[in-house]
Amino acid sequence: MEKKITVFGVIGEGFAIGMKNSLSLLGAVILYVLTIWIPYINVGTTIAMCSIPVELSKGKVISPLFIFDAKYRKYMGEFFLLLGFVSIALLPLILFGFVPAIVISFAWSLAVFLLLDKGVSPGEALIQSNKLTYGYKWTLFFISLVLGLMATIVLLYPLFALMDFTNGCAFDSLESLEGVSFPWWPIIMIIIVSLVFQFVSLGASAVVYRKLTEPAPVKIEPKPAPAPVAAEPVMKEKPAPAPKAEEVKPKESKPAVKKPAAKKPAAKKPTKKAE
Numbered sequence: 001m002e003k004k005i006t007v008f009g010v011i012g013e014g015f016a017i018g019m020k021n022s023l024s025l026l027g028a029v030i031l032y033v034l035t036i037w038i039p040y041i042n043v044g045t046t047i048a049m050c051s052i053p054v055e056l057s058k059g060k061v062i063s064p065l066f067i068f069d070a071k072y073r074k075y076m077g078e079f080f081l082l083l084g085f086v087s088i089a090l091l092p093l094i095l096f097g098f099v100p101a102i103v104i105s106f107a108w109s110l111a112v113f114l115l116l117d118k119g120v121s122p123g124e125a126l127i128q129s130n131k132l133t134y135g136y137k138w139t140l141f142f143i144s145l146v147l148g149l150m151a152t153i154v155l156l157y158p159l160f161a162l163m164d165f166t167n168g169c170a171f172d173s174l175e176s177l178e179g180v181s182f183p184w185w186p187i188i189m190i191i192i193v194s195l196v197f198q199f200v201s202l203g204a205s206a207v208v209y210r211k212l213t214e215p216a217p218v219k220i221e222p223k224p225a226p227a228p229v230a231a232e233p234v235m236k237e238k239p240a241p242a243p244k245a246e247e248v249k250p251k252e253s254k255p256a257v258k259k260p261a262a263k264k265p266a267a268k269k270p271t272k273k274a275e
Contacts, residue, residue: 004211007142014204017056022199025052027064044073051116056206075116082115082122106137113209132212143204151197158186158193 018025032049036042048067055062086108093101110129114120120128133140165183 003136003139005136005139005208007139007146010139010143010204010207010211011146011200013207014202015200016203017206018196018199018201018203021056021062021203022195024062024064025199025202026195028052028062028067031064032067040073041068043076044068044070047072047075047079047116050079050112052202053205053209054113054117056203057210072116078115078122079112082111082125085122085126086111102141103137106140107133109133109140109205110209110212113205114213136212140208143208147197147201147204151193154193155190158189161186 028049032045035045045067048069051072052062055066090101090104093104107130108126110132111122111125114128115122115125118125118128161183165186
């Protein structure tokens with residue numbers, strides 16, 4: 001069976017989608033932060049932020065204003081009911097160790113997207129998500145692991161730079177720090193890397209959702225060409241034999257029988273008239 005998703009395939013395509021929508025995503029984050037204090041509106045924007053991978057999976061550049069769409073407030077009850085189901089289910093799993101909880105979290109990772117995109121019930125969304133991710137949990141795990149390692153490696157340099165600065169300041173007197181400028185570049189780099197990591201993660205989630213929910217292509221097996229039928233040799237009809245002329249046997253000539261000559265009637269003698 002051919003795999004629908006691969007680790008580096010998802011990351012590569014997710015990077016392209018995230019970078020293409022980077023300005024839109026940044027605008028959506030800014031609008032969300034600015035409106036988080038507005039009651040009732042903030043519920044709809046929170047649900048919209050959770051549905052970003054669904055919008056990205058459509059292949060178009062999203063608009064930052066989509067978070068104010070009223071359709072997301074329509075799913076308010078189902079959204080929080082789904083979160084309640086997931087929380088209640090994961091709590092007892094933690095008692096058996098974190099591994100079962102991690103496995104279930106990957107199995108239900110598409111439930112919110114299915115709820116908001118397909119309009120299914122919370123229970124049905126969990127069931128469908130578990131079916132769609134069956135056989136791909138290791139792939140989803142390694143996608144998250146590789147993305148996290150890449151972000152960590154990039155962030156090590158600015159983090160070490162900040163640590164060196166703070167350690168140097170700890171042993172210097174306040175008078176010696178008057179002419180020292182604060183290194184802003186590590187802070188800016190950390191912010192940029194964190195945003196890029198979030199954009200790529202959202203793009204990767206969009207790729208996973210699109211590929212796992214698209215119907216499998218129907219393979220039409222070509223029918224074998226019929227074996228050529230050997231043409232039957234055309235039998236030339238023999239001309240019907242001409243009917244044989246009946247042999248006319250010559251009649252046997254019989255000896256002519258001489259017929260007796262017919263006797264001529266005797267001539268009557270003239271009678272004498274009586275006187």
